[in-house]
Amino acid sequence: MIKLDELYSGKAKTVFRTDNPEKLIMEFRNSLTAFDGKKKSQAPKKGYYNAQISATLFRLIANNGIKTHFDSMLSETEMIVDSVDIIKIEVIVRNIAAGSITKKYPFNTREKLNPPILLFDYKSDEYGDPMINDDIALALGLATMEELSEIRTLALMINSILVKYMNDRNLLLPDFKLEFGRCKGSIVLADEISCDTCRFWDKTTGKSLDKDVFRFDKGNLVAAYREAAKRIVPAISL
Ligand code: UDP
Numbered sequence: 001m002i003k004l005d006e007l008y009s010g011k012a013k014t015v016f017r018t019d020n021p022e023k024l025i026m027e028f029r030n031s032l033t034a035f036d037g038k039k040k041s042q043a044p045k046k047g048y049y050n051a052q053i054s055a056t057l058f059r060l061i062a063n064n065g066i067k068t069h070f071d072s073m074l075s076e077t078e079m080i081v082d083s084v085d086i087i088k089i090e091v092i093v094r095n096i097a098a099g100s101i102t103k104k105y106p107f108n109t110r111e112k113l114n115p116p117i118l119l120f121d122y123k124s125d126e127y128g129d130p131m132i133n134d135d136i137a138l139a140l141g142l143a144t145m146e147e148l149s150e151i152r153t154l155a156l157m158i159n160s161i162l163v164k165y166m167n168d169r170n171l172l173l174p175d176f177k178l179e180f181g182r183c184k185g186s187i188v189l190a191d192e193i194s195c196d197t198c199r200f201w202d203k204t205t206g207k208s209l210d211k212d213v214f215r216f217d218k219g220n221l222v223a224a225y226r227e228a229a230k231r232i233v234p235a236i237s238l
Contacts, residue, residue, distance in 0.1 A: 001025075001080065011037060012050070012196055018080075023071060026079045028054070032196065034215045036128060041214060043221050047077045049229040050194035055079060056233045057162065057193040064161050066154060068189040069181060084181025084190050088142050090121040090129060091151060093159045096174035098199055099212075110206070116159055118152060123179070150187050151180050158189065166200065169231040171209070174199040195225045202227075 003025050004017040011033040016025040028047035033040050051073070058070035071080040094117040097107035101117070120137060121129045132140075134148055143151070155178055166173045176198035179191035191197070200209040209228040213221045229236050 001074065003074075012047075013192065022083055024081050024083050025074055026081050026192075028077045028079070028192070028194075032211065032214055032221075034211065036125070039215070041221075043214075043225070045222060046195075046225055049225040050192065050196055051077045051079060052233045052236055053194045053229055054192040057165075058189070060165060061158055061161055061189060064157070066157060066161075066189060067183075067186050069183065081190070082183050082188065084183040084188055086123075086179060086181045086190060087147070087151070087187075088123040089132070089137060089151070089180070090123050091155045091178040091180065092119040092121060092175060093117070093155055093178070094119070094175040095159070095163060096172060096201075098174045101175075116156065118155055120148075147182075147187060154180070154187065154189065162193070162198075166232075167203070170203045171228070171231060172201040172203050174201060195228050200228050 001023065002019040004019065006014055007017050007024065008015045012029055012031055014027045014029060016027065018025055028051035030042050030044060030047045032043060032046060055070065055073055058068045062068050062070065069081040069084050071082060074080050094101060094113050097111040097113060098109055101107055102109050120132050122132045122140070123129060134145065137143055137148060138145065158178065163173050176193065178189060180187050181190040195210045198210055199212060201207065202209060208218055209224045213219055213224040226238055230238060
């Protein structure tokens with residue numbers, strides 16, 4: 001596979017075209033941002049840990065019969081993925097109250113949310129990723145009712161798979177964000193699942209092993225991501 005020109009560069013990943021029009025290369029970088037890009041930093045090996053965690057979780061989800069954009073790893077930080085038409089909805093799944101939901105509603109941090117809460121945000125930097133409902137998604141033409149219903153089912157299935165996997169590794173999964181795309185007539189899981197897009201808490205100590213360490217200056221980010229990778233990725237080289 002030949003890496004061609006850059007297609008898109010986001011806050012933490014860069015996407016490249018390849019000589020195969022159906023495949024892209026997604027590179028996980030060491031940069032990170034929070035609070036709508038207002039807080040910025042770099043962390044060594046962060047791209048590596050996130051790429052390895054994402055690859056492991058995409059394989060796990062695919063093994064459970066759910067289609068994903070993941071193809072294979074080109075290098076330690078570069079993933080070959082199917083080129084998909086991204087649906088501009090950030091799907092948030094919440095199992096335990098943390099972050100914005102505790103500010104907007106009377107939920108206490110660490111309160112269990114059973115059944116899980118599923119939320120949709122409009123993926124738009126310009127509008128600040130506002131929360132939407134089905135009617136807004138339909139009116140904006142983001143997805144059809146059938147697609148929204150399938151996304152909901154897939155997100156809850158993925159949640160069950162991930163909660164069990166993390167629990168077996170002494171981790172809690174309070175919440176995470178998913179993105180989906182359209183590819184060859186199917187809805188497929190896309191983007192990443194990593195310490196940047198999930199909250200991971202140590203089950204014993206309750207400590208954050210995710211981007212909250214950066215958001216709220218809770219300590220050493222690289223050490224936290226390394227610990228998450230150590231538990232999630234079998235045989236990772238640290
Ligand atoms: N999240 C994300 N990208 C976003 C917004 C949220 O990956 O643009 C993830 C975030 O890492 C967390 C979950 O979605 O695991 C819920 O985030 P929340 O809405 O609480 O955001 P916060 O205000 O706490 O950053």
